[in-house]
Amino acid sequence: MKLFTTKIAPNPRRVHIFLAEKGIEIESVEIDLAGKGNLSADFIAKNPLARVPVLEFDDGTYLAESVAICRYFEEIQPEPPLFGTDARDRAVVEMWNRRMESEILGQISGCFRHSHPYWEGRITQVPDFGELCRATVLERMAWLNGEMANREFIAGDRFTVADITAFCGIALGRIPKIRIPEDCGNLQRWYDAVGARPSVAG
């Protein structure tokens, strides 16, 4: 197996943190997004959407989408469980992971893509949309801060894939200058704790 990745980009980073939490090591091939390595014919053959991460199986087939890749590794190595432990817990983790994708990572990514010079000439930028994403994520951070008042992790008392998604989203916020607001102490406490985990800091 081989992981086509750009280690600093948020979606591949989710997979790297997930694998580190599980103690799984796999071969990886770095794709230079800044140099448009994802637009090469070779890479498009692996993922026609031209995005990382992509997992190549030994039979030469490919799997894209960071959550799909993480789910595959959860199946082949269930410990520690990062997608929940029983029917109800798995559903709760699913809910939070989806929320973290759409309300945090997705909004921050939308702001980055539509407001940052890196994307000029790569996508059609709509600056107003970028600013709407910025305003939305600040609202969502206030909401999440309230949610985190009485629990350690995003989906409850155990570290899960939802923490990875939220962390990678908020970490990306550094680029379009989206920070956790000062009055969001619960969220900051969680962010600092996740950032100190060996899977993230190491």
Ligand SMILES: N[C@@H](CCC(=O)N[C@@H](CS)C(=O)NCC(=O)O)C(=O)O
């Ligand atoms: N939904 C996909 C999103 C993948 C994605 O957007 N990857 C970014 C890096 S974080 C990428 O490849 N961007 C290149 C581009 O859009 O040109 C996933 O979860 O894997």
